[in-house]
Amino acid sequence: MVKTCSLEDIDINYRQMYVDLNNKNEEFETILATLKGKDELSTKNLVSIDDLTIEDIKLIFRIAWPFKAEFIERDMKKIPLLKGKTVINFFFETSTRTKLSFELAGKHLSADMVNLSGSGSSMSKKGETLNDTVRTLNAMHADMMILRHSQAGTPMMIADHLTGPVISAGDGWHEHPTQGLLDAFTICENLKTCKGRTVCIVGDILHSRVAGSLIRILKKMNATVRLCGPPTMIPKYADEVFGVEVFDDIEKGIKDVDVIYSLRVQTERAAAGFIPTIREYSKNYGINLDRINLAKDNVIIMHPGPVIRGTDLGNGVMEHPRCVVEDQVTNGFCIRMALLYLMVKGNPGCWKDHQGKSDEKIKLAKKKIEKKLKEVSR
Numbered sequence: 580m581v582k583t584c585s586l587e588d589i590d591i592n593y594r595q596m597y598v599d600l601n602n603k604n605e606e607f608e609t610i611l612a613t614l615k616g617k618d619e620l621s622t623k624n625l626v627s628i629d630d631l632t633i634e635d636i637k638l639i640f641r642i643a644w645p646f647k648a649e650f651i652e653r654d655m656k657k658i659p660l661l662k663g664k665t666v667i668n669f670f671f672e673t674s675t676r677t678k679l680s681f682e683l684a685g686k687h688l689s690a691d692m693v694n695l696s697g698s699g700s701s702m703s704k705k706g707e708t709l710n711d712t713v714r715t716l717n718a719m720h721a722d723m724m725i726l727r728h729s730q731a732g733t734p735m736m737i738a739d740h741l742t743g744p745v746i747s748a749g750d751g752w753h754e755h756p757t758q759g760l761l762d763a764f765t766i767c768e769n770l771k772t773c774k775g776r777t778v779c780i781v782g783d784i785l786h787s788r789v790a791g792s793l794i795r796i797l798k799k800m801n802a803t804v805r806l807c808g809p810p811t812m813i814p815k816y817a818d819e820v821f822g823v824e825v826f827d828d829i830e831k832g833i834k835d836v837d838v839i840y841s842l843r844v845q846t847e848r849a850a851a852g853f854i855p856t857i858r859e860y861s862k863n864y865g866i867n868l869d870r871i872n873l874a875k876d877n878v879i880i881m882h883p884g885p886v887i888r889g890t891d892l893g894n895g896v897m898e899h900p901r902c903v904v905e906d907q908v909t910n911g912f913c914i915r916m917a918l919l920y921l922m923v924k925g926n927p928g929c930w931k932d933h934q935g936k937s938d939e940k941i942k943l944a945k946k947k948i949e950k951k952l953k954e955v956s957r
Contacts, residue, residue, distance in 0.1 A: 582648040586764075587772040588800070589641050597645060607650060607658060611920065614641055620921050626734040626747040627754050628795035636799065640764055642917035647768075647910065650687075661690035664722040664923050670748065671697035671728045676884055676908055677748050677757070681725050684915040690923065693721070713737045723923050726750075744922045749788050757918065758883055759792030761911040763800060765903055766838055768910065769879045773800035779826075779833045779874075780804065781864055782842030782891065785812045785853070789883045790842060794821050807832030808842075808864055811853040829864050836874045840881045841866045841891045857890055867893030871901070879903050 584594040593614055600610045618638050622630040631639075650656065666685045670678055678694075685692040695716075716724065722743050726734045731751035738745040749755040766773050778797055784790045784806050797804050798821065806813055807826040818825050826832035833839050844860060854860045866880065880902040886892055896902060 584644050584648065585771050586640060586644065586767045587774075588637055588767050589644060590637070593641050597648075601649070607645070608660060610645055611642060611660075614645065615921070623922075624734070624738045624745045625756050625918065625922070626738060626745060626750070628756050628759050628792045628799070630756070631796075631799075633799055636760070636763070636796070639760060639914065639917050639921065640767065642920060643764060643910070643913045646913040646916045650916075651909065651913065656687045657689060658687070659689045660920055661685065661688040661923055664690045665720075666690045666692055666723045666725065666919065666923065667716060667721045668692060668694045669696075669716075669724055669726045670694075671726075672749070674727060674748070676911060677727065677755075680908070680912040680915050681746075681748065681919075684912060684919055688916060688919055690722075690919065709733070709737065710740055713740045717741050717743075723919070746918065746922070751788065752786050752791070753788050754791040754795070755788040755883075756792050757911065757915055758789050759796040760918075761907055761914045762789075762793050762840070762881065762883070763796045764914055765881065765907050765910050766802075766879070768906070769903060770837055770877070773797060773802040775801065775803075776837040777803040777805065777835070778838040778840060779807055779836045780840045780842065781807045781829065781832065781866065783812045783844045783853075784808050784817070784842065785814050786845035787842050793840065794823060798822060805832055805836065809854055809860065829870060830873060833866075833870060833874050836878060838879050838881060839866055839871065839874055842883070843885065843887055843891050861890045865890060865893050866896055868895055868899070871896070871899065877901070881907060884908070 584597060597610065597614060600613060615638070620635050620638065621632050622635065624630060668678060668681055682692050682694065713724070717740060720742070723746065724737070724741055724743065725746045725748050726737060727748035728734065728750050731753035733750050734745055734747035747754065747756055749758070763773055766776060766778070770776055780790055780793060794804055804821070804823040805826060806817055806823050807829055810827050813825055817823055844854070844857065871878065871880065878901055880892070880896060880899060882891060882904050884904065884907070886897060886904065888894070888897065897904060
């Protein structure tokens with residue numbers, strides 16, 4: 580039986596199209612191509628949610644849905660959509676969910692996935708700069724790079740040295756755009772839409788790249804955003820810059836909300852120094868079963884992971900019927916397959932910037948390649 584799509588941010592015509600195509604037993608590749616049509620992403624790279632228009636987000640959701648509804652439940656999870664393409668996973672920080680989901684996404688689409696770490700490159704012991712390392716990788720003509728780095732702005736910087744697209748898998752305190760996409764998709768899947776929903780993000784907002792992307796995408800999708808946490812962990816002027824509501828009282832912050840989004844204290848970024856003790860933080864801002872009752876009856880509880888039980892989420896919260904943390908992981912996998920499909924598979928849109936102008940560096944690179952080919956043919 581075909582799963583019905585309830586995401587209102589996917590146009591009803593596309594939802595019906597998906598059902599009709601399934602009823603005709605069309606091949607999965609045909610379903611994706613038909614749902615995509617001639618639509619393209621407006622950006623070459625994804626280093627920030629700001630790179631995406633609302634139409635881009637809807638297109639990503641439209642392509643992610645068939646992966647969620649059908650593909651991941653197959654016995655044979657392998658299709659040749661990206662056969663012959665090479666994707667580099669370049670991670671300078673540890674990761675479980677993000678790295679594995681990108682790797683599995685690429686492998687399920689038949690791309691050749693290459694994993695590289697900062698400690699395993701020439702940078703760690705031979706003194707090579709990141710820019711030169713990236714230029715070297717670019718000379719090998721990889722089709723995409725996925726980068727996680729501890730310094731904010733690094734994905735944007737290396738995008739200038741790559742011919743192919745770059746996806747940020749998180750950079751410092753800045754952003755984690757694919758996490759923002761999967762979170763918005765999860766909200767839409769459970770509550771039909773983000774529009775008009777009230778989302779309270781609780782915890783270490785200051786050091787969280789997850790919050791950086793989540794706030795941006797929720798505002799794009801017309802949700803009401805609340806930030807709640809110790810005053811030392813709330814960015815200054817967040818209410819003015821992002822148009823959000825700020826609370827330091829957890830009970831007031833989560834009162835009557837549609838979504839409670841708990842964040843981990845970023846101890847690896849010295850965040851523990853911004854609060855008296857972890858125990859006090861947990862007492863004042865940890866999400867427990869009693870606090871969940873302050874929100875709406877159909878509230879969903881979210882967390883980007885890894886969850887620190889007893890600190891971020893209290894006993895029994897992960898097992899609560901309205902907790903969708905594991906759904907977030909599944910949806911992240913589907914969102915990343917959709918992105919790889921849209922950004923790697925020869926999509927003309929990924930070679931344009933926001934104004935639709937051609938990327939001059941790509942033109943120059945192509946001219947150089949053509950020139951070398953002519954020289955070789957002589």
